[in-house]
Every structure is written in C-alpha cells, then in structure tokens.
Amino acid sequence: MTEQARESNRQWRLKSRPVGMVKESDFEQVSETVPDVGEGQFLVRNLFFAFEPAMRGWLNDVKSYVPPVGLGEVMRATCVGQVVESRHPDFREGELVSGVFGWQDYTLSDGQDAILRRPVVKVPAGVPPERTLGALGSTGLTAYFGMLDIGEVKAGDAVLVSGAAGATGSVAGQIARIKGASKVVGIAGGPQKCAWLVDELGFDAAIDYRKENVNARLKELFPKGIDLFFDNVGGNILDDALLNMAQFARVVICGGIAAYNEMELPPGPRNYMQIVIRRLTVRGFILIDHMQEADRARQQLAAWLASGELRGREDIQEGFENAPRTFLRLFRGENIGKQLLKVAEPPLPVVS
Ligand SMILES: NC(=O)c1ccc[n+]([C@@H]2O[C@H](COP(=O)([O-])OP(=O)(O)OC[C@H]3O[C@@H](n4cnc5c(N)ncnc54)[C@H](OP(=O)(O)O)[C@@H]3O)[C@@H](O)[C@H]2O)c1
Missing domain, CATH: 3.90.180.10 (Medium-chain alcohol dehydrogenases, catalytic domain)
Structure with missing residues (x-):
C-alpha cells in the first residue's frame, strides 16, 4: 500500500x-x-x-x-x-x-x-x-432459525409475517412457503412492497399497513385464525395479530422495530390477554444463540437460492x-x- x-x-x-x-x-x-x-x-x-x-x-x-x-x-x-x-x-x-x-x-x-x-x-x-x-448473512440466518427452530413451521400452517418486505421477513415468509404452509401473508408498507411479495416471492397475500385496516384484513384472510406469526415489528401490528390467532398458535418475536426510536416505550401489548384466551406460545430469540448451527443453515439457504425456490x-x-x-x-x-x-x-x- x-x-x-x-x-x-x-x-x-x-x-x-x-x-x-x-x-x-x-x-x-x-x-x-x-x-x-x-x-x-x-x-x-x-x-x-x-x-x-x-x-x-x-x-x-x-x-x-x-x-x-x-x-x-x-x-x-x-x-x-x-x-x-x-x-x-x-x-x-x-x-x-x-x-x-x-x-x-x-x-x-x-x-x-x-x-x-x-x-x-x-x-x-x-x-x-x-x-x-x-439471504446468506445474519438476516437470512435469523429468518431460518426463527421460522424453523423457534416457530417450527409445518405443512398446512397459516402463516403471517410482519416487516415482510425487509431482509428478514422476506426470507422468513419464503421459508414458510417452501415448507408447505397453507397460506403465507405478509404485512409491509406501501403498494410496491406488497406487489413484490405476492408477484415475485409467492406470498398468497400482502397487507399494506399504512393504508389498510390490518385487523379487518387479517379477519378476512385468516377465517380459521393464524397458526404462526413471525413478528418483526411489535406495536399495533402485534396487537392486531393477537386478535386473530388460532387456539394454541405460536408467535415468534424476532424484533419490534415500531418502538426502536421511541423516547418513551409505549405501554402494551394491549391485547395481552389473548395470549391466555387463545393459549398461545410466544417465544423470542436472538440469532447469536444459534451460530453453532450456522453452517447447516447457510447450506440449506444456498441450496434453496440455487434451485430458485428462495429469492434474495x-x-x-x-x-x-x-x-x-x-x-x-x-x-x-x-x-x-x-x-x-x-x-x-x-x-x-x-x-x-
Ligand atoms: N432476533 C434476532 O436475532 C434478530 C436478528 C436480525 C434482525 N432482527 C429483527 O428483525 C427485524 C427486521 O430486521 P431487518 O434487518 O430484516 O430489517 P428490514 O426489515 O430489512 O428493514 C426494516 C423495515 O422495518 C419496517 N419499519 C421501519 N419502521 C417501522 C415502524 N415504525 N413500524 C413498522 N414497520 C417499520 C420498514 O418496512 P415497511 O416499509 O414495511 O414499514 C423497514 O423497511 C427487526 O425488528 C430486527 O431488529 C432480529
């Protein structure tokens, strides 16, 4: 040099x-x-x-x-x-x-x-x-472990992902589709993101949370309830999802970006008692606890990318x-x- x-x-x-x-x-x-x-x-x-x-x-x-x-x-x-x-x-x-x-x-x-x-x-x-x-970095790995090891997604699950057009959410939703979820719905901000989820990533539907009534759309899209919710956002979106979970369903708390820049944390979730009423399992996780399995996960993500099943x-x-x-x-x-x-x-x- x-x-x-x-x-x-x-x-x-x-x-x-x-x-x-x-x-x-x-x-x-x-x-x-x-x-x-x-x-x-x-x-x-x-x-x-x-x-x-x-x-x-x-x-x-x-x-x-x-x-x-x-x-x-x-x-x-x-x-x-x-x-x-x-x-x-x-x-x-x-x-x-x-x-x-x-x-x-x-x-x-x-x-x-x-x-x-x-x-x-x-x-x-x-x-x-x-x-x-x-997709092969920390956000791809977060989606992988969150959806598979924490959420234990399985064929037939009706799945909701928030922050769905972001790095983690877009991979998480596609993994649910690859694993045979009966329905994958994403929540994202704006028509361009929603169109990308449905037209290019194979989500079944997308909700534009900035324009649409999220609770009403969830009721319409999940008449039998959500089996697995992968949440990147928290706040009002988590509250709306809690009102629409199936009994004994799972909620994976990956992140809560809605509050990251708040000076004072808002009280909540408002619909906390739905966890009891619907017997939900709510589980948070942090990627760093799963790094010993990262090679296995990267190999699988790389194979899905190579086959075209997963898009980064x-x-x-x-x-x-x-x-x-x-x-x-x-x-x-x-x-x-x-x-x-x-x-x-x-x-x-x-x-x-
Ligand atoms: N647990 C872990 O180990 C782990 C690891 C990595 C990431 N995470 C979490 O995963 C989430 C996504 O991270 P990422 O790296 O993939 O980022 P990202 O989703 O690519 O980017 C952030 C997105 O969040 C949405 N957003 C921003 N402010 C918002 C608000 N106030 N309300 C609702 N949505 C908002 C925006 O999309 P819209 O246009 O759709 O609003 C934005 O594009 C974050 O919560 C992050 O902390 C957790």
Whole structure:
C-alpha cells in the first residue's frame, strides 16, 4: 500500500447518543492513518456495509446482548471486505471476508470480531459478496432459525409475517412457503412492497399497513385464525395479530422495530390477554444463540437460492459518505430486501 493511501482511513464515528429518531448528525466523519499490520493480523479494505435495525439499539447506553457502541467509537457494522495485507497464516491477500468491521475504509483483524469474538468468515468461491450479507448473512440466518427452530413451521400452517418486505421477513415468509404452509401473508408498507411479495416471492397475500385496516384484513384472510406469526415489528401490528390467532398458535418475536426510536416505550401489548384466551406460545430469540448451527443453515439457504425456490434481494446504495443516510432508510421504510452500502471495488484481484 502506498504511503498516501496509508494516511487515509475514513471512519464514521458515533458523535452523540440519539434521542428519539436517530439522525445523520449523531455521527461524524473523521480520517486517520491506516494501521500497520502486526504479526498474526491482516488488513481488510471494506467493500460493503450491511445495515440492521439492531444497530439502533447499540447506540443506547443500556445493557443488552452486546455492549453499546461508545461515544467516539467507529460505528459497529457487519461488512464484506478484501484482505489487502496479511501476516496471518489463515488469510491471504485478495480473499473476500465478512465480519464486524465497522463503518471505515480499512479494518485491522486478528481473525475474530472484536466484540463477540466470532470468527471472520471467508466468502465462498462463486458467491456474490453482497449475498453473504443478505439471504446468506445474519438476516437470512435469523429468518431460518426463527421460522424453523423457534416457530417450527409445518405443512398446512397459516402463516403471517410482519416487516415482510425487509431482509428478514422476506426470507422468513419464503421459508414458510417452501415448507408447505397453507397460506403465507405478509404485512409491509406501501403498494410496491406488497406487489413484490405476492408477484415475485409467492406470498398468497400482502397487507399494506399504512393504508389498510390490518385487523379487518387479517379477519378476512385468516377465517380459521393464524397458526404462526413471525413478528418483526411489535406495536399495533402485534396487537392486531393477537386478535386473530388460532387456539394454541405460536408467535415468534424476532424484533419490534415500531418502538426502536421511541423516547418513551409505549405501554402494551394491549391485547395481552389473548395470549391466555387463545393459549398461545410466544417465544423470542436472538440469532447469536444459534451460530453453532450456522453452517447447516447457510447450506440449506444456498441450496434453496440455487434451485430458485428462495429469492434474495439486496438494496444497494453507494458511497462511503452516505453511511448514516443509508442507516436511516431502515426506519423510513425505504429499503426493499437487505439494506447495503457499496463503498469500494476490490482493489486486488479476488482469490479464493
Ligand atoms: N432476533 C434476532 O436475532 C434478530 C436478528 C436480525 C434482525 N432482527 C429483527 O428483525 C427485524 C427486521 O430486521 P431487518 O434487518 O430484516 O430489517 P428490514 O426489515 O430489512 O428493514 C426494516 C423495515 O422495518 C419496517 N419499519 C421501519 N419502521 C417501522 C415502524 N415504525 N413500524 C413498522 N414497520 C417499520 C420498514 O418496512 P415497511 O416499509 O414495511 O414499514 C423497514 O423497511 C427487526 O425488528 C430486527 O431488529 C432480529
């Protein structure tokens, strides 16, 4: 690497903790020298950043399943990058790798991510790097474990998915269809997303929660009740679903994005007693508890993608300077499928 390039590692750092809705001004761009590569380390040139609603939670100074991002720290994010210098026996220059590298041009790694100490993963030969962040990445895995291991979807189930046109929801609904659900309905914001679910992903119906009465549509679409609800949203959508569950049905709580930017958490769910009346099983989960099974899940997801049974979609924005703006797209409902930002082309020929 030239001396000039060494001097410039652009980074987006957390400047202030967001109050309510996260703002672009909560982050600041700085530049520092690219770090030297020590023995047992390698340097990654980041190519794609992945965006997840959970990143909003990491900005709050509260105890969670991972520590918060500190003020002044590089914003934490999963990325795909290329190894451009290596003094590590297992990583070669030119290889594409995925890990929690953060919003910066270059990341120094010892082969494990700095927070959870999970191994940096190599992008398999022939797989587009963006796909390893989407249907084969954390959101694809979340859909897989949530729908199969937690929801235990089975043939004949009538299934509802909220946040259905997002990265997790779109894969979760398709898995239910692949497993023989009698009906798969998605809830999403806007006609374009609803049309995509039905026309291209094979959902049986979609509800535009911004325009339609969700409770009335659920009653019409599930006359015998919902057997399995995969919830990414919480709030009013969870309340409406609780009123339409079948007896002994299952609710998988994957996320609750409706409240991620609220300054004060709203009371709820209002229809809590439906859990008792309908004898529901409600179960939350976090992907990190399932990572020992990730290879099995990735193989299955890759096989479904290869056969065409499963469709992945990435929503790719461009330009390092757009990182905070791209993050906000998740909360404005602007993304369809997995939200990514492309920040560079691979500087070296790709080897695998
Ligand atoms: N449990 C786990 O381990 C785990 C792992 C990954 C993700 N998750 C959760 O899964 C959910 C989806 O994550 P993702 O990465 O796949 O993101 P995503 O669904 O691709 O993007 C977020 C989507 O949420 C919807 N949304 C935003 N604000 C909303 C609001 N106030 N009310 C209703 N919908 C809103 C928007 O779609 P619309 O246009 O349809 O509103 C937006 O496109 C999140 O709740 C996330 O926290 C959980």
